[in-house]
Amino acid sequence: MHTSGPTPSGRPGSPARTANRALRVRDSDRVDACAVLDAACGDGQLTELEHAERTRIAMRAGTFAQLDAVLDDLQIPANLVDRPATSRAHRRPARRWLRAGAFVAAVALIGMLCGWVSSDDGPVASHRTPDMTTAAGLESFLTTYRAHFGDLLADEVVLHPDTASIERPAAGDPSKSERTWYRDKFSSGSTTSRKPDLQPLDLGKLDLAKLAALLAGAAQSVGAPGNPISHIIIDRSGISRDAPPAVSIYVGGAVSGYLMVDFTGEPLYISKASR
Template sequence: MAKKEQVRARDHDRVEICAVLDAALSDGQLNAGEHATRTRSAMRAKFTTDLEGLVRDLQVPGELAGAAILSGDRAARPWWLPVAVLAAAAVLGGGVGFVARDEPAPSIAAAAEAESEPASLPNLLTTDGLAFFIDAYRREFGDTVIDTATVFPDFLLVQRLGQGIPRNFRFDTDGFDEMSVAVPSYANGRPIDLADIELTTLGAVLAGAPASVRLEQGEVEHLGFGFELIAPADAGPVIDIYVEDPAGSTGHLSVSFAGTPLEVFPAR
């Protein structure tokens, strides 16, 4: 039997799955920890099969049963169930600073057009790409404070508070576009400063992430910056690093903004 072709998930698909997860929390099918884990996975899912796997064992309310993401063939490989293992490694590194600029940030596409070159982004999953984004964010908003962010190689979803109101943006070659889709955040008013990320240390962690989760042939697929729902009130924000190999096996690890390993969820 031919392997089912993977279909890329849309932001709308992720939101529909989050609505199902919210309903499952409210009616007791999921506890708070399960809901938090599945919601994070939903907002960072790459394929529709990953989204379907997050709700396969749930009863779906009638008003949500017609969601487009649920209307197709739901037979797919299940999402991995992580087992927490404390990391046993420390990585040394130094911080990287950025120079603030007063002039407004032109979009990448506009800059490329001015130079008669194709619009392009550095890979946002690298330290150079993250430095590029943080600098662009500072120039766009005047600071480096966010509520949460999800990072893919060629685009990034970020939430920030504007006068106490969450605002959600997609960052890609066109710069920052405001979205109506919310990026789930558990910051509860606690600021997350991107300038606190030790980028050199994070680069070393990213390089070793596939081996850390027992997927030596894997690659980092996406990152998540934010607070954990069930973490203590005095806990700092974390960076979740998600890895996938060519066979579709996945694992992830969490590190502090200083690059200190916190937990590893290896492939099984």
């Protein structure tokens, strides 16, 4: 396990850098990486689809090399430059992000910024989809999901205020996994191989009443009162196919953290906010 201080950086190809890239990452490193991705979406470095895909990869990263793959081409907010996940010598700070307060404000506006532009429809005046990181938005999304697919089955769902990415068994072929994107409407993406005997999650088993309370108090629970929820991941709580279904609620901002609960709302894990 590496220390909590900044990770030393070497030039690309140096022994120090190679060793750093092989280090295992902590939950706090993954959260830091997601904060950078949120900021990059907010200031136009990433499209919504790029943001959702990179977030999915970052939250499953096992090493710094895997985090590097989604962060290397991005400008890093000044208040995150010296964090272990982002302190690579080849990265450059974004001059637009000179104040931590500006970063907090931008993260709070991410849903609005991403909602103003759609690759399909051009500028829109207001959100047509309720914020999916709220109880009302989540319930609305599930209703739309059932109407579109005819069920509430999925392998993974990642929800942002205005967008969602879904992995679910391909229709008629459980050996294939279909990636679908949602922003006011569903758009099919790539298809990959899938273990056909893997049981998909039943989103209909989510206790929405308990989740409503958890979402409302998420920032307080992780020790970052007033900060927005950046995204929610619904998947299994571990890499085993027998791992129980879980909902992970990520709070973003200058300080960030997350909490993981099962489908009934019972706590499984909490990562307190860190600066």
